[in-house]
Amino acid sequence: MAEDGPLKMADVARLAKVSMSTVSRALADNPLIPEDRRREIQRIAAEAGYVINQSARSLRMRKTQTIGVVFPLGHDVGQLISDPFFIEMFGRLADEITTRGYQVLLCRVTDTSDGWLNRIVQSHRQDGLVIVGQSDQHEALNQAAESYHPLVVWGGHLSGQVYCSVGTDNIGGARHAVDHLLALGRKRIAFLGMLELPEIGLRYEGYVRALRAAGIEHDPALVIPAHFSFETAYEAARELIESGTKFDAIFATSDIIALAAIQALAAAGIDVPGQVSVVGFDDIAIAAQSTPPLTSVQQDLAKGARTIVDLLFKRMAGEDAPSATLLPKLVVRKSCGGASAG
Amino acid sequence: MAEDGPLKMADVARLAKVSMSTVSRALADNPLIPEDRRREIQRIAAEAGYVINQSARSLRMRKTQTIGVVFPLGHDVGQLISDPFFIEMFGRLADEITTRGYQVLLCRVTDTSDGWLNRIVQSHRQDGLVIVGQSDQHEALNQAAESYHPLVVWGGHLSGQVYCSVGTDNIGGARHAVDHLLALGRKRIAFLGMLELPEIGLRYEGYVRALRAAGIEHDPALVIPAHFSFETAYEAARELIESGTKFDAIFATSDIIALAAIQALAAAGIDVPGQVSVVGFDDIAIAAQSTPPLTSVQQDLAKGARTIVDLLFKRMAGEDAPSATLLPKLVVRKSCGGASAG
DNA sequence: CTTTATGTGGAAATCGGTTGCATAAATTGC
DNA sequence: GCAATTTATGCAACCGATTTCCACATAAAG
Numbered sequence: 001m002a003e004d005g006p007l008k009m010a011d012v013a014r015l016a017k018v019s020m021s022t023v024s025r026a027l028a029d030n031p032l033i034p035e036d037r038r039r040e041i042q043r044i045a046a047e048a049g050y051v052i053n054q055s056a057r058s059l060r061m062r063k064t065q066t067i068g069v070v071f072p073l074g075h076d077v078g079q080l081i082s083d084p085f086f087i088e089m090f091g092r093l094a095d096e097i098t099t100r101g102y103q104v105l106l107c108r109v110t111d112t113s114d115g116w117l118n119r120i121v122q123s124h125r126q127d128g129l130v131i132v133g134q135s136d137q138h139e140a141l142n143q144a145a146e147s148y149h150p151l152v153v154w155g156g157h158l159s160g161q162v163y164c165s166v167g168t169d170n171i172g173g174a175r176h177a178v179d180h181l182l183a184l185g186r187k188r189i190a191f192l193g194m195l196e197l198p199e200i201g202l203r204y205e206g207y208v209r210a211l212r213a214a215g216i217e218h219d220p221a222l223v224i225p226a227h228f229s230f231e232t233a234y235e236a237a238r239e240l241i242e243s244g245t246k247f248d249a250i251f252a253t254s255d256i257i258a259l260a261a262i263q264a265l266a267a268a269g270i271d272v273p274g275q276v277s278v279v280g281f282d283d284i285a286i287a288a289q290s291t292p293p294l295t296s297v298q299q300d301l302a303k304g305a306r307t308i309v310d311l312l313f314k315r316m317a318g319e320d321a322p323s324a325t326l327l328p329k330l331v332v333r334k335s336c337g338g339a340s341a342g
Numbered sequence: 343m344a345e346d347g348p349l350k351m352a353d354v355a356r357l358a359k360v361s362m363s364t365v366s367r368a369l370a371d372n373p374l375i376p377e378d379r380r381r382e383i384q385r386i387a388a389e390a391g392y393v394i395n396q397s398a399r400s401l402r403m404r405k406t407q408t409i410g411v412v413f414p415l416g417h418d419v420g421q422l423i424s425d426p427f428f429i430e431m432f433g434r435l436a437d438e439i440t441t442r443g444y445q446v447l448l449c450r451v452t453d454t455s456d457g458w459l460n461r462i463v464q465s466h467r468q469d470g471l472v473i474v475g476q477s478d479q480h481e482a483l484n485q486a487a488e489s490y491h492p493l494v495v496w497g498g499h500l501s502g503q504v505y506c507s508v509g510t511d512n513i514g515g516a517r518h519a520v521d522h523l524l525a526l527g528r529k530r531i532a533f534l535g536m537l538e539l540p541e542i543g544l545r546y547e548g549y550v551r552a553l554r555a556a557g558i559e560h561d562p563a564l565v566i567p568a569h570f571s572f573e574t575a576y577e578a579a580r581e582l583i584e585s586g587t588k589f590d591a592i593f594a595t596s597d598i599i600a601l602a603a604i605q606a607l608a609a610a611g612i613d614v615p616g617q618v619s620v621v622g623f624d625d626i627a628i629a630a631q632s633t634p635p636l637t638s639v640q641q642d643l644a645k646g647a648r649t650i651v652d653l654l655f656k657r658m659a660g661e662d663a664p665s666a667t668l669l670p671k672l673v674v675r676k677s678c679g680g681a682s683a684g
Numbered sequence: 685c686t687t688t689a690t691g692t693g694g695a696a697a698t699c700g701g702t703t704g705c706a707t708a709a710a711t712t713g714c
Numbered sequence: 715g716c717a718a719t720t721t722a723t724g725c726a727a728c729c730g731a732t733t734t735c736c737a738c739a740t741a742a743a744g
Contacts, residue, residue: 006464008700019724024702032722049457051464055400056700060729064397066447084627087429094448103467104448105408108440115391122348122393124730125445285426289631350730361694366732374692398730401699466700 016044066103068126072135084284092305117144128316134198150316152308156199165323166308170199173297173328174206177279182214186249192226193253200253221245226257233257237264255280255287273337283331293333358386408445410468414477426626434647459486470658476540492658494650498541507665508650512541515639515670516548519621524556528591534568535595542595563587568599575599579606597622597629615679625673635675
């Protein structure tokens with residue numbers, strides 16, 4: 001009973017004493033084949049351990065039953081796993097996609113040379129694409145979106161944007177965070193993040209607006225470039241501390257950056273939230289567990305992932321789906337004093 | 343200059359005024375085509391934005407340049423993202439695989455009905471498979487391994503195992519943990535985990551051996567079934583507490599279970615590590631950040647993932663690669679008192 | 685100047701399914 | 715009982731690449 005070479009549809013056809021067309025139709029539950037015969041052929045195929053070769057099927061049908069999830073890391077050489085945010089987002093997306101009967105293909109892109117997105121699109125490996133984070137590829141995305149429809153991006157909503165995006169209201173989220181710090185009496189609030197990234201740029205916008213609304217002068221010395229990895233963020237925070245620039249709060253554009261900053265502050269003997277308040281962004285799982293627990297702008301990733309995949313499937317079906325914005329929520333914990341600390 | 347339908351290799355051949363065979367060879371850097379001509383054709387193809395259709399290529403070459411990463415969740419209906427351990431492992435694997443120029447296909451398997459693994463193998467969607475966790479599928483894996491070689495499993499090394507596996511020395515790791523608790527003077531050590539899962543079974547073995555070596559009687563009332571999700575683990579811990587069974591330590595078979603137990607103990611007003619010591623397994627990122635920081639048996643996932651992928655590629659190349667065992671390391675933190683707590 | 689080696693590139697088979705079209709069989713209508 | 719229709723099934727083209735085999739041209743050798 002041992003199968004030799006993996007059997008093909010032609011073999012099943014022989015076993016069932018029908019033509020290949022009939023087998024193909026029966027396995028696809030095509031009503032052209034009467035139900036009892038369909039069942040019979042399916043039984044024979046299953047019993048023989050036959051499985052459709054997806055390579056062949058994909059070629060002929062021009063569909064792969066696969067969604068590509070792309071992480072453009074053009075701005076950062078770090079490992080994929082470095083960012084808990086990406087990881088959680090990926091898990092959520094995977095859940096949503098597999099639930100709909102599709103496979104998930106992970107594309108980690110490090111080579112963002114000209115035409116990288118087109119290379120992915122035209123490879124015909126997937127029926128649709130989710131791009132997580134715009135990185136510095138806004139233009140490339142805009143261009144791809146013109147001819148390729150089944151594409152949804154997680155990220156900020158930028159002006160002149162053609163592609164469909166889903167993301168948190170970054171300006172509003174940042175505004176909440178900074179307003180909260182201001183309400184606590186903080187006046188010299190440092191900003192840690194990479195302005196080159198669109199989402200961070202938007203958060204910066206919110207930061208500036210909050211300061212302006214409070215009538216506080218904006219000091220460029222308080223704006224520190226900080227990558228997403230813990231190590232580089234720690235370095236950035238250390239430099240800020242050692243620079244001697246006075247500050248009484250930090251608005252970090254990710255929780256990883258915030259945690260790194262807290263660590264750097266602790267190392268310098270600076271009390272959080274006593275001397276310096278810290279607010280993060282994302283509200284990843286660790287945020288609630290850190291010491292002190294981190295105040296953070298929560299992004300609803302579960303809803304975000306669901307929305308992304310919903311929109312993507314709409315677009316795959318030919319419908320036009322508009323971008324969506326999610327409302328952020330400030331989760332107040334001890335790291336900035338105030339509410340919890342009295 | 344706008345491309346209409348995506349262009350095929352035949353179109354490139356026309357552009358370059360050569361036959362398709364020549365284009366195919368040129369793009370594959372086949373030395374049959376003289377170098378200058380090769381470059382020329384490559385330039386023309388790139389300029390036209392041509393990309394090889396992977397579906398067609400896969401069919402013809404019987405290779406997909408893709409590795410499937412499978413999470414059998416037969417034992418648990420939870421979401422993929424529920425377990426930080428799985429997530430981190432996936433990230434590491436993805437790094438190793440993409441570094442080698444392969445794509446990663448995620449397969450979340452919830453339907454473990456007869457032949458599920460064969461269905462994946464025969465789909466020809468991937469050139470090799472990594473199975474993360476044996477779940478309750480030891481037999482299925484053994485069977486698949488007989489005919490399908492490029493297959494590596496993360497999990498425990500079981501007797502009568504045919505397939506290639508990579509995993510931590512579970513017995514030894516558990517032994518370390520329990521020995522440590524015993525050294526602290528703990529005598530009634532509860533075990534939290536699902537014995538049905540092979541890896542957990544091995545950890546139980548280590549637990550029993552440690553107790554026996556210390557001459558301590560093994561009380562079945564202290565062995566509590568606990569799933570991997572936080573909520574169910576919390577319930578399990580709560581029931582243990584309310585049962586009135588006396589215990590002074592908990593050996594949890596995952597950090598998530600340990601953290602849930604700590605939370606349940608705190609809710610019941612029981613001090614950790616004052617009244618009860620807790621040890622976890624995995625040493626996930628949160629472990630160091632929790633209150634109190636969690637003592638845990640560390641699994642070196644980076645090395646694990648590297649080993650898995652190394653072995654897989656060896657097997658894909660036709661070589662025979664043996665199973666491997668990694669050495670666990672007990673990371674002592676405050677949750678069990680002792681060393682750190684004086 | 686013929687014969688043999690070498691290099692170059694094309695025609696056509698192939699991978700394993702799906703599907704449009706045609707035909708055969710069964711059913712219905714009158 | 716025969717035409718009209720419906721239902722069932724098969725043939726063969728097709729998806730888009732890769733690769734084997736072979737033809738032809740050119741160069742080197744005898």
